Amino acid sequence: xxxxxxxxxxxxxxxxxxxxxxxxxxxxxxxxxxxxxxxxxxxxxxxxxxxxxxxxxxxxxxxxxxxxxxxxxxxxxxxxxxxxxxxxxxxxxxxxxxxxxxxxxxxxxxxxxxxxxxxxxxxxxxxxxxxxxxxxxxxxxxxxxxxxxxxxxxxxxxxxxxxxxxxxxxxxxxxxxxxxxxxxxxxxxxxxxxxxxxxxxxxxxxxxxxxxxxxxxxxxxxxxxxxxxxxxxxxxxxxxxxxxxxxxxxxxxxxxxxxxxxxxxxxxxxxxxxxxxxxxxxxxxxxxxxxxxxxxxxxxxxxxxxxxxxxxxxxxxxxxxxxxxxxxxxxxxxxxxxxxxxxxxxxxxxxxxxxxxxxxxxxxxxxxxxxxxxxxxxxxxxxxxxxxxxxxxxxxxxxxxxxxxxxxxxxxxxxxxxxxxxxxxxxxxxxxxxxxxxxxxxxxxxxxxxxxxxxxxxxxxxxxxxxxxxxxxxxxxxxxxxxxxxxxxxxxxxxxxxxxxxxxx
Numbered sequence: 001x002x003x004x005x006x007x008x009x010x011x012x013x014x015x016x017x018x019x020x021x022x023x024x025x026x027x028x029x030x031x032x033x034x035x036x037x038x039x040x041x042x043x044x045x046x047x048x049x050x051x052x053x054x055x056x057x058x059x060x061x062x063x064x065x066x067x068x069x070x071x072x073x074x075x076x077x078x079x080x081x082x083x084x085x086x087x088x089x090x091x092x093x094x095x096x097x098x099x100x101x102x103x104x105x106x107x108x109x110x111x112x113x114x115x116x117x118x119x120x121x122x123x124x125x126x127x128x129x130x131x132x133x134x135x136x137x138x139x140x141x142x143x144x145x146x147x148x149x150x151x152x153x154x155x156x157x158x159x160x161x162x163x164x165x166x167x168x169x170x171x172x173x174x175x176x177x178x179x180x181x182x183x184x185x186x187x188x189x190x191x192x193x194x195x196x197x198x199x200x201x202x203x204x205x206x207x208x209x210x211x212x213x214x215x216x217x218x219x220x221x222x223x224x225x226x227x228x229x230x231x232x233x234x235x236x237x238x239x240x241x242x243x244x245x246x247x248x249x250x251x252x253x254x255x256x257x258x259x260x261x262x263x264x265x266x267x268x269x270x271x272x273x274x275x276x277x278x279x280x281x282x283x284x285x286x287x288x289x290x291x292x293x294x295x296x297x298x299x300x301x302x303x304x305x306x307x308x309x310x311x312x313x314x315x316x317x318x319x320x321x322x323x324x325x326x327x328x329x330x331x332x333x334x335x336x337x338x339x340x341x342x343x344x345x346x347x348x349x350x351x352x353x354x355x356x357x358x359x360x361x362x363x364x365x366x367x368x369x370x371x372x373x374x375x376x377x378x379x380x381x382x383x384x385x386x387x388x389x390x391x392x393x394x395x396x397x398x399x400x401x402x403x404x405x406x407x408x409x410x411x412x413x414x415x416x417x418x419x420x421x422x423x424x425x426x427x428x429x430x431x432x433x434x435x436x437x438x439x440x441x442x443x444x445x446x447x448x449x450x451x452x453x454x455x456x457x458x459x460x461x462x463x464x465x466x467x468x469x470x471x472x473x474x475x476x477x478x479x480x481x482x483x484x485x486x487x488x489x490x491x492x493x494x495x496x497x498x499x500x501x502x503x504x505x
Contacts, residue, residue, distance in 0.1 A: 005126040008293070024299040025358035033060060036304040039337060048078070048090040048343060060322060064306070065228035067344050069320065072110050074327075075345065079111055085162045091115050091341030097167040099280035111165055112280040118340040122301040123172055126283035127297065130249060130276060133288045138247075143146040143213050146244050147185040151203070151217030156480050168280045171368055185210045185315040196480035200225060204232050212242040218252035219262070222401070224471075227264055231392055245435060251276040253485050254363075254384040257398045260391070261423065277363055281347050282338050285361055299323075302339030310350060313367065328353050331379070333367050350379065369489050373392075373405040374414050374456050377446040380488050386439035387420075394426035400470035400486050404496040406461070415458040419499055421465035428443075432453050433462040469503055476502075 011375050024031040025350050040063065044054040052066045068074075075226045078089050079098070087094050091113065113321030114123075152169030163432060164171075181188065186206040193199040199469055203225060215222060225420040237239050248262065248271075255262075255275060260484045262273070277285035280302050297305070300406045310331040315450040321333060331352050336345050348368060351361040365380030372378070387398060401420040417435070426432040437460055441448040470486050487495045 017129060018136045020300070021129070021132075021296075021298075025296075028359060029322075030306055031299050032323055033300065035300065036060060036063060036337065039339060041301070042092055042339075043090070045385065046088050046090055046238070046341070047093055048341070052343075064320065064322075064344075069199075069344050070342075071227070071344055071346050077149070079113060080115060083111060083160060083163050083165070089344065090343075091339075092475055093117065095340065096163045097171050098163060099171055100165045101168070101280040110280075112168075113340045113342070114171055114280075115340040116170070117302055118282065118338060119175055122283050122303065123168075123278070123341060124177070124476070126276070126278065126286065126298065130274070130286050133286055133296075134247065134272075134274060134452065137288075137290050141246065141504060142244060143246065146182060146211035146213035146242075147183055148214040148216055149203075149207050149210075149212045150184075150191065151182050151215075152220050165238075168278075185212065198473075199481070200228050200415055204229050208241055210242075211242050211244055213246055215245070215248040215250075217250065218485070219250050219255050219258040220253055222248075223248070223258055223261060223265075224355075230265070238449050239268065247274055249274045249276055251278055254380065256388045257391075257401075260386075261397055277361075279347065279349070279405070281342060281345065282336060282340075284336075285363075287303045288360075294354045294362060297323075297359040298360055300371040304481040306335035306337075306339040307351075308335060310367075317415075323359065324431065326353050326356065328356050329362055352381070365489070369480060369487060371405055371489050371491055372404065373407065373418060373491055374450050375446060376450045377459065378416070378440065378444060378489060382440060382443045382447070383489060385443055386436050389439040390426075390436040394428070394432050395424070396426040396432065397423040399423050402470075402486055402488060402490070402495055402499060404490050404493045407493075412460050413454060413456060416460040416495075417433060417463070417496060418460055419463045419465050419469075419496060419503070421467070421469050425464055429462050431466060433460055436460065436462075463481055463500065463503065465499070465503055473499055473502060 034222060040049070040054045040057050043049040057063050082089050082095055083098055093116055095113045097113050097114040097116050097119070101110045101112055121439070131143070152167065152173055158165055167366070170192055173186050173188055173292070176184075177224060186203045187211075190199065190202045190206055193202060229238070229241065230236075233241055240451050248266070250273065255273065272290060275287045275293070275295060276283070283298065283301060284303065285297050287294070288296035301384065306320050307323070307326055308318060308320050310333060313333050326332060329352065331350055334347050334349050334351055336347055338345070346367070348366050350364045350367055352364050354360050354362055354492070362381065370377065370379045383403065387401065391398060399421040401418060403416055403418045406415045406417050418436070437451070441451055471480075474486065489494070
C-alpha cells in the first residue's frame with residue numbers, strides 16, 4: 001500500500017478509538033470498578049487469589065481490606081518462582097516475559113512480570129492510543145508517510161529456564177506487530193544491540209537516509225543520539241536531515257531541563273512534543289492535547305488505580321484511597337493492580353492531579369527521590385521547575401544533576417548540596433544558586449519555612465561537574481541507554497559522594 005494511502009487509512013482507524021476513550025472519561029468510577037471485578041474473577045483460582053479469597057470479593061472495600069499493599073520485596077519470592085517456570089501463582093495465564101529494571105534507587109535488579117494481556121491490552125494498546133490522540137488533535141499529520149525513530153534500551157533478550165527477560169523496550173520491540181515494525185527505524189537487530197556506543201553509531205548510519213517523521217524515547221538519551229546525528233552529518237539542525245519531522249513522543253524523565261536544547265535542535269514553532277507516562281509495570285498516561293503539560297490517566301488498560309496521599313505516606317495514619325476520592329492539586333503515591341498479576345503494588349511514583357474531570361495528572365517524582373531530612377519536602381517537580389527558572393535567568397543549560405542533604409554537625413546548620421553538569425555553564429555560579437534557592441522558596445512553602453533567616457537550612461552549595469561525569473557514572477553502573485537515569489534527589493549522600501569522588505579524579 002502506498003504510504004500516503006496507508007497514512008489516511010491508519011489515521012482513520014486510530015481516530016475510531018477516541019470514542020472508546022470518551023467512555024472512561026465520562027464514567028471513570030464505573031470503568032475502574034468493572035475492571036477490578038474482571039481482574040479478581042480472572043485470578044480467583046491463582047495462588048494469590050486463593051490466599052486472599054478472591055472468590056468472595058464482590059466490592060472494592062472487600063478487596064482493599066483483604067489484599068495488603070505490596071512492594072517488590074514482598075512480591076519477589078513469587079516472581080522468582082514464576083521465572084523458574086511455575087504457573088498460576090499470581091496470574092492465570094502463562095508469563096514468559098519479565099522486564100528487567102533496576103531503577104535508580106536500588107542496584108539490585110527487579111524482574112517485573114509482563115503477561116500476554118499486559119503486552120496486548122496495555123503496552124500495545126497505549127502505543128496505538130498515543131497515535132490516536134495525536135491524530136485526533138492534528139488532522140493534517142503526515143506521520144505515516146515516513147518512519148518513527150525509536151530509541152529503546154540497550155539490552156538484549158536473555159533466556160532463563162523457559163522464561164525471558166530484558167528491558168521492557170526490548171521485549172516490546174521483540175513482540176511488535178508487523179505494521180509497527182514496518183513504520184519504525186532502526187531495524188530490530190540494531191534496536192536490540194547491547195553495547196551502547198556501537199549501537200549509537202549503528203542507529204545513525206541506519207536512520208540518516210530515512211524519512212523520519214517522529215521521534216520516540218527518553219529525552220536524556222535521545223539528546224545524545226540527536227547530537228551524534230548532527231556531528232556525523234555536519235548539519236546545523238535536524239530538519240536539514242529529516243525535513244518532515246513533526247513530533248517527539250517522550251517520557252521517562254522530566255522534559256523541562258532539556259526543552260531549550262531540543263528547541264535549538266528543532267527550530268520550528270509548529271514542531272510538537274507529546275509526553276507519555278509508562279514503566280515496566282504498565283502504561284499509565286498520555287498527553288491528550290497539543291501544547292499541554294498534563295497527562296490523561298488511561299483507565300481501560302487492565303490497571304486498577306489506588307493512591308496514598310503523600311502527607312500520610314509512610315506514617316501510622318497512612319491512608320489508601322480509590323481514584324474517585326482523589327483531590328485536585330494534591331500529591332499522591334500511586335498503587336496499581338494489573339493484568340500481569342501485580343496486586344496493590346506500590347510502584348514508587350508520585351503524581352499530582354491537575355484535573356478530576358477527566359482525570360489528568362503530572363508526574364511529580366518518586367517516593368524515594370526527595371529530600372526531607374529537615375522537613376522541607378523537596379520533590380523532583382520543585383527541583384525541575386526551580387532549575388528551569390535559574391537557567392532562564394542565567395542563560396545556562398543543564399545536562400544532568402543530583403542533590404543531597406548536608407547533615408547538621410554540632411552548631412552547624414544543614415543545607416542542600418547540588419552537583420550539576422552544564423552544557424552551558426552560568427557565568428556566575430553564586431547567582432545561579434541564589435536564583436535556584438529563591439525559586440524553591442516560591443515553589444515550596446516547607447522549604448521556604450526551613451530557609452527563613454537560615455533558621456534550619458543554610459543557602460545551598462553548588463558543584464559544577466566535569467564534562468560527561470554522569471554519563472561516565474551510568475557507564476560504570478552498566479546503565480547506559482533505555483530508561484536508566486541518574487538519581488535526582490536523595491535523603492542519602494551515597495550517590496552524591498560517589499559522583500563527587502569521580503568529579504575530583
